[in-house]
Amino acid sequence: MTSLEILLKPEHEELRKWAKDFAAREVAPLAEDIDRNDYYPRELVRKMGEYGLLGINAPTEYGGLGLDLLSSVVVGEELAKVSLSAGLLIGVQNGLVGYPLAHFGTPEQKEKFLPRLVKGEIIGCYGLTEPGAGSDAANIQTKAEKVGDSYKINGSKIWISQGFYADVAVIFTRTGTVEDKAAGMSAFIVEKGTKGFDVGGKLEVMGVRGTGTAELVFSDCVVPSTNMLGSPGDGFLIAMAVLNQGRVGAAAGAIGVAEAALEASVSYSKKRALFNRPLSKLEAIRFLIAEMATRVEAAKLLTYHAAYVSDKGEDFIKEASMAKLFATETAVWASERAIQIHGGIGLSKQLPVERYLRDAKVLDIIEGTSEVQKWIISRELIRD
Numbered sequence: 219m220t221s222l223e224i225l226l227k228p229e230h231e232e233l234r235k236w237a238k239d240f241a242a243r244e245v246a247p248l249a250e251d252i253d254r255n256d257y258y259p260r261e262l263v264r265k266m267g268e269y270g271l272l273g274i275n276a277p278t279e280y281g282g283l284g285l286d287l288l289s290s291v292v293v294g295e296e297l298a299k300v301s302l303s304a305g306l307l308i309g310v311q312n313g314l315v316g317y318p319l320a321h322f323g324t325p326e327q328k329e330k331f332l333p334r335l336v337k338g339e340i341i342g343c344y345g346l347t348e349p350g351a352g353s354d355a356a357n358i359q360t361k362a363e364k365v366g367d368s369y370k371i372n373g374s375k376i377w378i379s380q381g382f383y384a385d386v387a388v389i390f391t392r393t394g395t396v397e398d399k400a401a402g403m404s405a406f407i408v409e410k411g412t413k414g415f416d417v418g419g420k421l422e423v424m425g426v427r428g429t430g431t432a433e434l435v436f437s438d439c440v441v442p443s444t445n446m447l448g449s450p451g452d453g454f455l456i457a458m459a460v461l462n463q464g465r466v467g468a469a470a471g472a473i474g475v476a477e478a479a480l481e482a483s484v485s486y487s488k489k490r491a492l493f494n495r496p497l498s499k500l501e502a503i504r505f506l507i508a509e510m511a512t513r514v515e516a517a518k519l520l521t522y523h524a525a526y527v528s529d530k531g532e533d534f535i536k537e538a539s540m541a542k543l544f545a546t547e548t549a550v551w552a553s554e555r556a557i558q559i560h561g562g563i564g565l566s567k568q569l570p571v572e573r574y575l576r577d578a579k580v581l582d583i584i585e586g587t588s589e590v591q592k593w594i595i596s597r598e599l600i601r602d
């Protein structure tokens with residue numbers, strides 16, 4: 219039995235087959251359009267909802283599948299192999315929005331939003347990053363000021379996945395003073411159509427195209443106190459809890475991209491003839507493929523292990539950051555090497571290989587950059 223088989227149960231492998239089949243049938247025909255035309259596949263999101271993919275971890279009483287984190291890793295990996303954008307849409311809906319609602323929402327909030335999010339009837343987004351606060355998330359400036367039994371929100375969020383299409387946003391604001399830093403942050407649910415909540419233009423990005431990245435703008439946007447997620451001052455804790463499991467999701471997406479790059483390289487090296495023999499007969503190419511496969515396997519072990527630790531109910535902060543750091547950098551490295559193995563055609567739009575690199579690069583920035591992951595890992599080890 220391999221280490222991977224110890225971490226993954228037969229039901230995870232069943233789920234993998236199911237996700238792989240869905241990806242081949244429903245996602246593959248759209249992958250190119252999503253990327254080339256920055257096309258947001260609204261119908262696909264609805265189908266993902268019908269299949270339960272948007273609520274893999276959501277509680278069954280709200281229509282979710284109620285499965286563990288390892289299950290969402292396996293599904294994310296298989297979708298990302300075909301289209302990282304499609305994998306990211308599941309990650310946002312299931313992880314970035316469904317997770318905080320399920321874990322920190324009141325029964326009324328869960329009842330109102332979770333079943334429709336899980337079915338793909340409504341689109342959600344997670345707004346933490348601001349023009350002046352990305353890695354330094356505790357420095358957000360969007361303010362929520364208490365006015366009677368409501369809060370008045372002013373500020374903006376940037377680079378928000380699905381923001382352009384979102385019906386509901388989970389956003390993080392400052393309810394305390396700037397000096398309070400993390401302790402002065404609170405989370406709110408804001409619905410589309412609320413006066414003072416606007417979506418700025420769609421932001422074009424080199425990778426994960428078609429995911430509706432946008433700016434959210436709040437100008438005297440008034441929401442009732444009942445829209446607060448958790449208690450006043452819980453915002454940073456909620457934001458980090460979401461990001462922690464989200465990092466395992468990003469690592470899963472990275473594995474998918476790296477595996478796709480590896481498979482394309484093996485296949486192309488056997489087909490391409492150079493100097494009267496296949497490229498795969500050259501030692502330099504064979505060694506490169508061996509190194510790619512080894513790094514992919516290591517990334518898988520780190521990622522499955524992080525999910526496994528989380529599913530046991532243990533602290534998995536260090537494990538999630540290690541998985542995210544290694545898997546996303548592996549995806550960037552492997553997809554860049556895959557282009558090298560393909561030569562000119564690897565740079566062209568005839569094959570998806572160049573997309574793998576553009577997509578992979580986004581992964582080592584979002585949900586905390588590689589530098590931020592190194593900071594977290596060292597903090598967990600040195601504990602100073």
Ligand SMILES: Cc1cc2nc3c(=O)[nH]c(=O)nc-3n(C[C@H](O)[C@H](O)[C@H](O)COP(=O)(O)OP(=O)(O)OC[C@H]3O[C@@H](n4cnc5c(N)ncnc54)[C@H](O)[C@@H]3O)c2cc1C
Pocket residue numbers: 344345346347351352353354376377378379380423425426431580583584585586587588589590593
């Ligand atoms: C396609 C896309 C989708 C996104 N989706 C979302 C979303 O849905 N919701 C959301 O809230 N945000 C989202 N983001 C934002 C993303 O999480 C941030 O871009 C990311 O956290 C980095 O923040 P920043 O861009 O402000 O970079 P900065 O924080 O300005 O970082 C700039 C550089 O400084 C480095 N750096 C920062 N701190 C340190 C340190 N202590 N030591 C060494 N180096 C450091 C960084 O690693 C980076 O290289 C998305 C971004 C993109 C591009």
